[in-house]
Amino acid sequence: PGAKEEVLPVRLTPQSALSTAQALFTREGVEVALEGRTLGQNLTFFRTRVAFPLEPPxxxxxxxxxxxxxxxxxxxxxxxxxxxxxxxxxxxxxxxxxxxxxxxxxxxxxxxxxxxxxxxxxxxxxxxxxxxxxxxx
Structure with missing residues (x-):
């Protein structure tokens, strides 16, 4: 509740880090999921796509x-x-x-x-x- 910022770690393999960063600048973006573990269960809280498409000058x-x-x-x-x-x-x-x-x-x-x-x-x-x-x- 309330306004709060949180820093979340991003898990990337070295092989996918550059391609993921490049995909962020496309219209399709990359899929991001917020996952966690509680009461012995793995949960996915939400899944979405994130993109920062570049506009032409x-x-x-x-x-x-x-x-x-x-x-x-x-x-x-x-x-x-x-x-x-x-x-x-x-x-x-x-x-x-x-x-x-x-x-x-x-x-x-x-x-x-x-x-x-x-x-x-x-x-x-x-x-x-x-x-x-x-x-x-």
Missing amino acids: RVRRAGVNFFLENPNPLPLRVEGKLVLMGQTFQVAADLPARGEGRLQVVGFRPGLDRGTGRLELTLEVPGFFRQTLVLAL
């Missing part, structure tokens, strides 16, 4: 600057290509948790081609998770 443009906003509670490493008006630029940024980073495109010459641009990125939570996505600009 949001991108906005202001002149030759592109701002990448990370809406996630974890910092992200972002690498990839910016394809804009027939030109391709390599991009890399470290985005803080719930923060933003700025990409300034040096050498960008607007008006050479007509068309839409895209940002092809690989997101990484270092050591745990990698995801590739394409954002339209």
Whole structure:
């Protein structure tokens, strides 16, 4: 009864620790069960799935600057290509948790081609998770 926080140990085998951590960042998540032993019986109090799916970064443009906003509670490493008006630029940024980073495109010459641009990125939570996505600009 009442408001109280409790720390519960997590039992993982060394073989499953990394795959479990990676699965936490997917939409499917991982299954978690609260188990205990009382009066000589093993009991499962509840079983559920836990997930912390990563949202893609949001991108906005202001002149030759592109701002990448990370809406996630974890910092992200972002690498990839910016394809804009027939030109391709390599991009890399470290985005803080719930923060933003700025990409300034040096050498960008607007008006050479007509068309839409895209940002092809690989997101990484270092050591745990990698995801590739394409954002339209």
